[in-house]
Amino acid sequence: MTDFQITLLVIIAGVLIVPWTASCAWGLVPFRRYLQCLWVLPVAIPIYVCYLWPFEALGWLRRIGYDRDLVTYSVELHRWPRWLRNLWLDWDGHALPGAIVVYGHWSDVLRHEREHVEQWYRWGVLFPVVYGIYLLRYGYHDNPFEVEARKAELLRATRS
Numbered sequence: 001m002t003d004f005q006i007t008l009l010v011i012i013a014g015v016l017i018v019p020w021t022a023s024c025a026w027g028l029v030p031f032r033r034y035l036q037c038l039w040v041l042p043v044a045i046p047i048y049v050c051y052l053w054p055f056e057a058l059g060w061l062r063r064i065g066y067d068r069d070l071v072t073y074s075v076e077l078h079r080w081p082r083w084l085r086n087l088w089l090d091w092d093g094h095a096l097p098g099a100i101v102v103y104g105h106w107s108d109v110l111r112h113e114r115e116h117v118e119q120w121y122r123w124g125v126l127f128p129v130v131y132g133i134y135l136l137r138y139g140y141h142d143n144p145f146e147v148e149a150r151k152a153e154l155l156r157a158t159r160s
């Protein structure tokens with residue numbers, strides 16, 4: 001192995017193994033979830049850097065709930081510039097890896113979006129792509145991801 005390859009291996013080991021030890025061996029994050037986080041990370045980073053964190057810093061999103069694996073944000077629409085507000089219009093909420101953003105009528109929206117968060121973890125970097133393909137093929141209402149989320153919404157409603 002060349003010096004470069006050894007260095008690369010050490011870096012990869014450092015990046016993957018050290019957080020793994022911290023998160024899994026100490027029981028902070030279940031191993032499965034840790035792998036799912038890695039799997040979704042390449043899409044999660046741009047979403048967090050370009051949307052979630054700046055919008056939160058501007059006061060356009062406000063943290064209203066904090067759970068071990070999920071942060072819930074409320075959309076402060078009155079603070080958004082008008083041109084941007086129009087983009088939101090009829091949305092109740094949406095899901096991101098590790099976060100839910102909601103506006104208005106909550107509990108059923110939260111149950112629905114929580115299922116989308118799990119879909120993010122399961123499908124990782126492929127989720128937005130497959131969601132888009134399904135959207136083109138089946139439309140919004142019959143999109144299998146939406147069907148699954150509506151089912152979970154009802155299921156969780158009957159349980160709680």
Ligand SMILES: [Zn+2]
Pocket residue numbers: 112116145146149
């Ligand atoms: Zn949905």
